[in-house]
Amino acid sequence: MKRKHAGKKLLAVVMSFALFFPLAQPVLANEESSADTPAAELRSNLDHLLSEHFVLAAISMMTAYDEAGSAESVREQLEQNAQDMTPAIASIYGEENAAEFERIFTEHNTYTDDIVTAAQEDDAAMREEAEAQLDAFVDELAAFLTTATEGNLPEEAAAEAIMLHEEQVLMFFDHYVAGEYQEAYQAFRDGIAHMHMVSKALSTAITTQMPEEFDHTRADTPAADLRSNLNQLAAEHFALGSLGMLKGSTQSADYDFITWAEDQNTKDFKAAIASIYGEEPAAAFQEVWQTDHISAEADLVTATLEEDEEGIQEAKDRLLSTFPADMGAFLAFATDGIISEEAAVESLMTHEQQKIDTFDAYVAGDFQASFKTFREGYEFMYGVGKTLSGAIVTQMPGEFQGEVTMPEEMPKTGLGGMSETSNVPMMTWAVVGSFIFVAGASLFLIYRKTHERE
Template identity: 35%
Template sequence: MKAMNKATTLLLILVMLIPVGGGAALADSHQIEEATVDTAALEMRSEIDRLLSEHGFGTITLMRKIFNKEPDVEQLKELANLNSQDLHAGFASVYGEGPADEFIALWNEHNALFVEYATAAANNDQQAMQNAMDKMEQGSHKIATLQAEVSEGKLPEAAVAEMLITHEQQVKASFDAYVAGDYETSYAMQSEAMAYLVNTMSKTLSTAYAEQFPELYDNSKALTVAGNLRSDLNLLLGEHFAVAGTVMQKRFQDAPDFEASLAALNANTGKQAAATTSIYGEEAGNQFAALWNSHNEYYLQYVDAVKNNNAEEKEAAVANLGQFRDEFSQFMSTATEGILDADTVSEALQMHVDTTLGTFDSFVAGDYAKAWTTAREGYAHMFATAKTTSAAFVQQFPDKFAGFPAMPETGLGGMAGMFDMNSILWSLPFLIIAALLVFSRRKVLE
């Protein structure tokens, strides 16, 4: 964990994402700030959450597909290119085109070496695999040097390098386990890698960026209790969408890692259900789990209908998803005491279902470009849902989300020690945190 905390520094470079309007008064960690998830700094942090977690999931998925020699490899490479373009634009908006060009060249090499490693694994070329990792570590230090320079030493070079190397090792561990046929470990490491990118890297980078350039973010803070809630929901809802799409493809392909991917999806649901129970009680938690698991099952019903070319069963699956949407929307509205309007939730949930099914349909049709374009839209939608959901929860329980989490003193300005992946919601009690996450997820699910 210590290494991961230091590692957080590196992607500050990525933190230079396009600033957004809105704001809150500047305050130190001992002051009380109004509970809100809508500030300029939190918009920036959420965008970093999205781009870094998309990079992590997309890279691991691409490497698996390269190893399996699947037909949509080139389309996934294009997804990585689009992600890099967004990172470049954000970096350039703060440091200018020259430094941004230097950064993105190094970052694209980082991506290319993951491809090189997976290709070598597919050819069982151990030496080429080692060469790729050696070059990747060298590149980490180059990025660290650049990051230290552009931050004028505010982000230590050694800590930045360690952060990026930690990320690379997590991706490698997930892929190596997949190659070895240990699919359960592979998907568990995938979840850990995504969590690290959001809970550690993005959190630290956005915090540092808001402090380095306060005028760009209306003097608002990227590290607040309410902001942590929104970020936690970003991770959970984003992971749900990403893994649900994987599960559907694996089921259609009768892939050997289908059961492991399904277990990862169920684990995500379990976290949401536990959170619901912690704040609303066992009955509500059970109700949530039943509803959420039903929609996952309807996705599988849809896949089986497509595999069997059964139009009637396919129509039934779509109808079941519609019924789930209605029931879950009412459940969310009731739980939030009407703060989340059932119709609003229904619209958001329909978008989630449409992009999930749309991604799968395009994949089955062999239109891989459309499949991954739709997947990227659906993934981004989950982050919008996380914002709406976390905003409602903060409105319902404002006292619980006002102010700032404790910031222990560290070599990174008090940021490093805060990002222990074993604690998602920081200073809030675990049960409350979990409950909050559930709320957010519900909204996202909409």
């Protein structure tokens, strides 16, 4: 309560100033309040590739450690993700730099192999050596990024960010190996979130370095933040939802903790909706989200385990028609029709189909198809983030205007040639001051008079 009060006071002060010095509307205000700028697009692409790297690296180490049948297919997709980064880097820094990036990046995926082997064979020396290699990788990549961004991404900050990423991968893996699944999936969630911070720093550095390439748009506007935040929640939902279904089908011990993490993601999603639309719509969102979506996915797993064909069909119907219809209606309503119900339903059906395909292929033992679809489904969520943020920003542009750039001092717009003395400004203030005094005195007198009457 106190804070709100202070905010109102501050607003009053700003308003009174505005009366004296009407502020010019910032030229870029409209453009910057869009979630679909070249800079926001760059950030979103990095969100996608970097967080997908984390997700696949974590799953790859886990499946390799378990010697699961899917390990090789996950590994292939992890390598494909690394290769997909090269054209993104090339488009900004040229082929040569991209090749160098690919070399550094691809190598680091092999150090994690040693971490897995070390855990399987309980080989402390091997682990230590792999960690040393990872440290060297962190320094090498940080140096590369700092050089590429011409210092816009400081080396120390880059190294810190990459190091934290590596630590989160290891934290996930170590907890998983120790059977501490809640901690493991907390690290999994943190790791996804962190990659969205790395992409913010990196995209901001790049757009600052070459503003013209990005139409002078910025990667760190509130609209771009909203898009990235929704990207993260949606992508994390897909990763946890799909992985949970796969682990449910194998009745792995960590299944219950993936569903726990999924519930945490739901809470965050609800909080994000609440911050935009308020508590009541957020509660409605959560109900639709859970009823024929999260719980229907769980029912699909259960029915599959029980070889209950009727149950499987029922769960798929809920996922492919009930949920898209209910959530489509919610989104169209919430965004005042900026997102059309039809488009929302279609997109939600695609999302559910991707999850079902990932699951069905996995259950059928076609791990390659399963993890290929997993990647498609993961990427699809970044389209969802774009559509959703675009609609919200269009609906309430004022909320995403961002900080208005203001000078610290007023401009010196006169050279003094027409002034008699240099005391003029002081005189002006004196006049204004006496005006305020008079006004205040009159107010006081009026106040006293009204009270005397009582």
